[in-house]
Amino acid sequence: MQPEKFFYDNRIVKQFGIATIIWGIVGMLVGVVIAFQLAYPALSFGIPYTTFGRLRPLHTNAVIFAFVGNAVFAGSYYIFQRVLKTRMFNDTLSKIHLWGWQLIIVVGAVSLLLGYTTGKEYAELEWPIDIMITIVWVVFGINMFGTILKRRERHLYVAIWFFIGTWVAVAMLHIVNSFELPVSLFKSYSLYAGVQDALVQWWYGHNAVAFFLTTPFLGLMYYFVPKAAERPVYSYRWSIIHFWALIFIYIWAGPHHLLYTALPEWAQALGTVFSIMLILPSWGGMLNGLFTIRGAWDKVKEDPVLKMFVVALTAYGMATFEGPMLSLKSVNAVSHYTDWTIAHVHVGALGFNGFMIFGMLYWLVPRMWNTTLFSRKLANQHFIIGTIGILVYAVPLYWAGFTQSLMWKKFTESGQLQYQFIETITSIVPMYILRAIGGTLYLGGALMAVYNLAKTMTKGSFVANEAAEAMPLKLQAMPAVKMHWHSVIERKPVRMLIFSLVAVAIGGAIELVPTFMIESNVPSIAAVKPYTPLELQGRDIYVREGCYTCHSQMIRPFRDEEARYGEYSKAGEFVYDHPFQWGSKRTGPDLHREGGKYPDSWHFRHMRDPQEMSPGSLMPTYNWLIENDIQVKSTPAKIRAMQTLGVPYPKGFDKIANDDLYRQADSIVASLQKDKIKVSRDKEIIAIIAYLQRLGTDIKKQQTTSDEVH
Amino acid sequence: MKFTNYLKQIHNVSIYPLISLILFTAIFTIVAIYVFSADKKKMDDQAGIPLQ
Numbered sequence: 217m218q219p220e221k222f223f224y225d226n227r228i229v230k231q232f233g234i235a236t237i238i239w240g241i242v243g244m245l246v247g248v249v250i251a252f253q254l255a256y257p258a259l260s261f262g263i264p265y266t267t268f269g270r271l272r273p274l275h276t277n278a279v280i281f282a283f284v285g286n287a288v289f290a291g292s293y294y295i296f297q298r299v300l301k302t303r304m305f306n307d308t309l310s311k312i313h314l315w316g317w318q319l320i321i322v323v324g325a326v327s328l329l330l331g332y333t334t335g336k337e338y339a340e341l342e343w344p345i346d347i348m349i350t351i352v353w354v355v356f357g358i359n360m361f362g363t364i365l366k367r368r369e370r371h372l373y374v375a376i377w378f379f380i381g382t383w384v385a386v387a388m389l390h391i392v393n394s395f396e397l398p399v400s401l402f403k404s405y406s407l408y409a410g411v412q413d414a415l416v417q418w419w420y421g422h423n424a425v426a427f428f429l430t431t432p433f434l435g436l437m438y439y440f441v442p443k444a445a446e447r448p449v450y451s452y453r454w455s456i457i458h459f460w461a462l463i464f465i466y467i468w469a470g471p472h473h474l475l476y477t478a479l480p481e482w483a484q485a486l487g488t489v490f491s492i493m494l495i496l497p498s499w500g501g502m503l504n505g506l507f508t509i510r511g512a513w514d515k516v517k518e519d520p521v522l523k524m525f526v527v528a529l530t531a532y533g534m535a536t537f538e539g540p541m542l543s544l545k546s547v548n549a550v551s552h553y554t555d556w557t558i559a560h561v562h563v564g565a566l567g568f569n570g571f572m573i574f575g576m577l578y579w580l581v582p583r584m585w586n587t588t589l590f591s592r593k594l595a596n597q598h599f600i601i602g603t604i605g606i607l608v609y610a611v612p613l614y615w616a617g618f619t620q621s622l623m624w625k626k627f628t629e630s631g632q633l634q635y636q637f638i639e640t641i642t643s644i645v646p647m648y649i650l651r652a653i654g655g656t657l658y659l660g661g662a663l664m665a666v667y668n669l670a671k672t673m674t675k676g677s678f679v680a681n682e683a684a685e686a687m688p689l690k691l692q693a694m695p696a697v698k699m700h701w702h703s704v705i706e707r708k709p710v711r712m713l714i715f716s717l718v719a720v721a722i723g724g725a726i727e728l729v730p731t732f733m734i735e736s737n738v739p740s741i742a743a744v745k746p747y748t749p750l751e752l753q754g755r756d757i758y759v760r761e762g763c764y765t766c767h768s769q770m771i772r773p774f775r776d777e778e779a780r781y782g783e784y785s786k787a788g789e790f791v792y793d794h795p796f797q798w799g800s801k802r803t804g805p806d807l808h809r810e811g812g813k814y815p816d817s818w819h820f821r822h823m824r825d826p827q828e829m830s831p832g833s834l835m836p837t838y839n840w841l842i843e844n845d846i847q848v849k850s851t852p853a854k855i856r857a858m859q860t861l862g863v864p865y866p867k868g869f870d871k872i873a874n875d876d877l878y879r880q881a882d883s884i885v886a887s888l889q890k891d892k893i894k895v896s897r898d899k900e901i902i903a904i905i906a907y908l909q910r911l912g913t914d915i916k917k918q919q920t921t922s923d924e925v926h
Numbered sequence: 927m928k929f930t931n932y933l934k935q936i937h938n939v940s941i942y943p944l945i946s947l948i949l950f951t952a953i954f955t956i957v958a959i960y961v962f963s964a965d966k967k968k969m970d971d972q973a974g975i976p977l978q
Contacts, residue, residue, distance in 0.1 A: 299975050373975040439976050448973035453961040460957045464950060486943050493950075722949060726942050 217691050220368070223681035224297045226584045228310040230678065232290035233577060235318060236283055237666055240573070243278030244659045246271055251652035253836070254803065255645050257826070260836030265329045267836050269762030273340040274328045279565060280338065280428060282321045287573040288432040289313070289356070292379050294580060295439045296363050299373040301686035305362025309355050316352035320345060332402040335759035335795050336417050338424050339393050343404045346394040353390065357383050364709040368686040372709060374455040378435030380713055381463045385427035385720045392724070393420035399857045400850065403756070407861065410790025414474060414798055415483065419728060422470035429564065431463065433572050437505050437529070440576050444521045450507035454500050461497035463716060465490050467723030472543035475552065476772040477785070477798065484545070491543030498536035505529045520595035524575030527603055531567025535560060550625075553768055553802040555644070555651075556617030559610045566606045566658055574598070574665050581669050587676025594668045602661035609654030616647035625776045633779050637805040642832040741788040744914045746863045747907070749851050749873040750880040754907025756854070757900050758797065761838065768799035769808040769911065782809030782912065789915060792863050804835060811913035816884055817891035819905045841901040846881075848874050848898065880906055 250271045253259045260267040293310065297303060304310050324341045327333075333340040341349070360383060364376065393416055396404035406413050442449050449455060471479060471487030506529050509515075509522060516522045538560050542551050551557060582589050589595060623640040627633060747755060758764075771777050773784040785808050790796055814822075821828055824842060826835035852870040859865050865873075881897040884905055888895060895901060 295976075369975065371972050371975065373972065375976075442973075442976050446977070448970070448977060452969045452973040453964065456961050457954075457957055461954060464953055468946060482943060486946065489943075490946075719953070723946070726946050 217687065219685040219687050221683065221685045222303055224684055225293070225304050225307060225310065225680075226678070226682055227680045228304065228307075228314060229290050229294045229580065230584060230680075231314050232286045232293060233580065235314070236286040236290055236573060237577070237669065239278055239282030239286060239321060240570075241659070241662060241666065243275060243283045244655070244662055246275040246278060248652060248655045248659055250275055251648065251655050254834055255648040255652060257834050257836045262837050262839060264331060264761070264840055267761065267838075269765050270329055270331060270333075272765045273333060273337075273762055274325055276338060277324060277328065277340060278321070280424070281324070284429060284569050284573070285317065287569075287576065288382075288428075288436070289317070290580070291436045291440070291576055292360075292432065295375050295435065296360065296379070299369060299376060299439065300363055300367035301369045301684065302363060302367050305359050305366060309359040309362070313352060313356050313359060316348065316355065320348050320352060323348070327402060330402075331760040333759060333762065334396060334404060334406065335762075335764060335797060336393070336406065336413075336420075337764075337800060338421050339390075339417070342402050343394070343396050343398050344401065346390070346396075349390060350387075350394075353383075353387055357387070361709065361713070368689050368692075370689060370692060372712065373438070374449070374452065374459060375435040375438040376709075377459050377712065377716075378431045378438065380709065381459065381716045381720075382427050382432045382435070384713060384717045385423060385431070385463065385467070388717070388720060388724065389420045389423050389427065392728075393417060397857050397860060399853050403850070405854075405857055405861060406795035408794070408796075409861070410793045410796050411479060411787045413794065413796040414477070414790075415471065415479060415728065417796070418473040419467075419470035419724065422473055423467055425561075425564075426466035426469075427463075429569055430466075433532075433569060434458070434462075434501055436572055436576060437501075437525075440572075440579060441505050441508050441525050441529075444519065444525060444575070444579055445509045445512045445515070447508065447512065450504050450510065454504045458497050458501040458504060460719070462494075462501065464719045464723065465494050465497060467720045468726075469494060469543070472548070473800070474798075475543070475545050475548040476774070477770050479787075488543050488545065491540045495537060495540050499533060502529050502533040502536070505532075518592075520589075520592060520599050521575045521579045523596070523599045524571040524578070527599070528568050528571035528575060531563050531571065531606070535564035535568060538563070549772075549774065550621045551617060552772075553800070554617035554621045555613040555647070555801075556621070557801065559613035559617060562613070563606065563610055566602075566609065570658070570662075571602065574602070574662070577665065577669060581672050582676065584682075585673050585676030585678050587672060590668050590671035590675055594664055598661045598664040598668070601664070602658055605654050605656075605658030605661060607654070608657060609651050612647040612650035612654070616644040616651075619647075620644055624780070625774075627776070627779075633776065637780065638830055638832050641803065641834055645834070741786065741915060744789055744791060746792045746858070746865055747910065748880055749855065749877040750846075750903050750906040751910045752854055752858070752907075753846050753848075753851065753877065753900075754903035754905070755797075757841065757904050758907055759795070763807075764797045764799040766799075766801060766803035766835070768802050768806045770798040771806055771808050777806070781806045783915070785912075786915065789912070792858075794858070794861055794863075804833075807908065807911055809912035811909045811911040812916070815891065816887045816905050816909065817893055819908055820888055820893050820895070820901060823901060823904065838904075841904055842895065842899055844900045845898050846877075846900050846903050848877060851877060 249259065250268050253268045253271070264270065293304060324345050327342060327345065328340060332342045334342060360379065364372065395407040397407060398404045408416050438449060438455060468490035469487050471483045472491045473487075475484050475488070506526065509526065512522070516526055541547055542557070542560060578589060578595055620640045620643075623635045623643065626635060769785070771781045771783070771785045778784055818829060820842075822830065823838045825837055825839075826833040851873045855865055855870040855873045859870070878897060881902045884902050885895060885897045
């Protein structure tokens with residue numbers, strides 16, 4: 217029997233790898249820019265396309281889906297071929313996957329800058345792009361399973377399971393979270409409203425971290441760490457438990473993003489319990505990776521690849537210990553809405569994801585170009601500057617988070633809030649500057665990697681098709697030892713896929729179903745009415761400008777929050793919010809009870825020049841709202857879409873909606889005129905003022921002592 | 927009007943967290959039993975796949 221000869225496709229790995237590097241630099245650069253914007257709001261340059269509210273979603277989407285996404289594809293295409301001993305299933309599918317994904321990134325980036333957004337964190341891309349993502353993801357799936365089916369290695373190595381789990385879970389999350397009703401080519405409303413939307417969104421958001429940023433990286437870890445250490449994984453037994461426990465537990469933990477909100481108590485408790493349980497598989501996985509390097513510590517001193525992996529796994533361990541701690545309600549009460557969360561995610565993103573990627577590239581490039589790394593010294597310097605960058609980034613932000621939270625909660629002896637919101641922000645600006653410097657250092661390290669890898673590529677010669685040989689599967693003898701049931705699953709990839717799907721789907725369903733079942737049972741608060749057409753237009757501007765990236769609309773039931781913002785938020789107040797805009801960070805104050813706090817003229821002046829009304833404010837100007845016209849043509853379609861979603865506008869209201877809109881606009885124009893501000897009634901500023909003045913006022917209109925409200 | 931009140935209207939809502947706990951415990955136990963009864967040589971062979 218002759219072994220079959222075949223070739224590994226290195227070109228696709230190279231292309232995804234180069235895409236990772238390019239988008240990584242872009243994503244980190246945008247990150248550095250917005251970090252400086254937080255300290256110096258003038259850096260938003262007074263134009264819509266470069267304000268924080270639009271650049272922040274660009275940053276998160278670029279680093280998650282472009283930098284990390286392309287790295288996962290590069291690594292997995294390399295790994296599939298090697299551990300399955302075959303070329304990828306179909307070169308054309310590989311190419312469609314590659315270029316389709318890059319097209320999504322470019323269209324996504326441009327649309328975010330133009331203000332086309334669904335307003336749901338980490339899922340901001342609008343519906344046509346959501347469809348493109350689905351198609352490309354299916355192409356990736358076909359290519360992956362095709363490769364698995366034509367493999368020459370009977371057993372599916374653990375890394376492959378993590379990629380299968382990733383594919384299944386991301387497909388499910390993306391589809392469920394993207395249900396939206398298109399209003400126009402680039403505008404849609406989430407099918408879910410308020411509490412339901414929040415629950416689905418954070419079930420998605422949390423599991424995007426789990427299944428896009430974590431499980432595929434564990435797949436990379438289980439291949440590249442043994443390769444770099446030149447020894448097998450410490451315990452293959454652990455890896456099996458690691459996989460099943462991780463995918464099974466992760467999917468339940470989403471509600472920990474919504475502690476103390478209007479989310480049902482049982483769902484919050486479920487989220488907390490499963491989050492604590494997550495420590496075990498996460499640390500099992502981390503230790504499995506670190507113990508793999510045992511006996512090779514002498515190499516760690518020399519080899520930048522292993523150094524990066526050690527720090528990456530340590531960062532993974534820290535982030536996955538901190539995450540469950542943040543899920544404890546008492547800790548979350550302090551951390552939520554502050555920079556603590558931002559510090560936490562960047563330990564994971566810069567430390568775990570970033571360093572896994574750079575370590576992988578330093579290992580892959582010399583091998584695919586059949587040479588050695590251009591400069592090991594430079595790579596070691598990258599490692600040092602990157603590690604310092606992470607520390608300079610994270611430590612000040614932790615400090616900022618604690619400081620701000622403590623200041624928020626501080627009362628004077630006479631029972632008054634001690635600090636104005638603005639004081640809690642101005643006191644942490646120095647921390648923001650340090651954080652931006654930390655990010656710049658990390659970016660500097662990444663640029664060193666670009667130079668080093670480019671030099672390595674020019675020094676070597678690329679091996680596009682790498683020769684290999686293996687016996688075909690049908691000629692391989694079945695192993696003599698008795699089969700365990702898990703071995704059977706491991707040899708049947710389709711069954712593996714289905715079991716993984718069942719594991720994640722059960723978690724998803726049990727978490728989501730009761731919330732949907734109660735939807736019809738929510739006794740609506742009688743005073744909560746649909747938005748007027750002008751308020752609806754204003755709300756869409758609020759979403760477009762990404763106001764939710766700095767302002768929450770969810771007052772938690774704490775003494776300080778009630779004293780500062782007003783009565784805590786009730787579930788029944790959000791029933792017409794498609795999408796919900798609870799937010800997750802307070803760089804500015806909560807806005808849920810903003811309505812009626814200030815006169816219309818205050819909002820006008822504040823939008824034009826925030827520092828004039830609130831000295832020291834970090835908010836950029838939104839003076840284009842004074843220039844731009846409200847797109848009244850879209851009003852009827854928006855009303856009809858809302859009716860389809862169950863918002864009780866009267867029949868035929870779409871036809872008279874703009875009359876209503878102008879009536880309300882006129883009254884705002886008149887109120888502004890009293891304060892000597894002249895503006896025409898069709899400007900966007902009028903709509904946003906209408907929306908802000910409406911926020912949280914519904915329940916003020918009714919007797920707040922009513923049982924229905926409390 | 928707390929959200930927990932609405933849940934009283936769902937028949938036996940407490941079954942949901944119970945199902946999750948039982949399922950997880952079952953899966954975890956089965957995997958653990960498998961893993962610790964698996965053949966050592968086979969495990970070593972599989973762990974060695976990337977290094978072949």
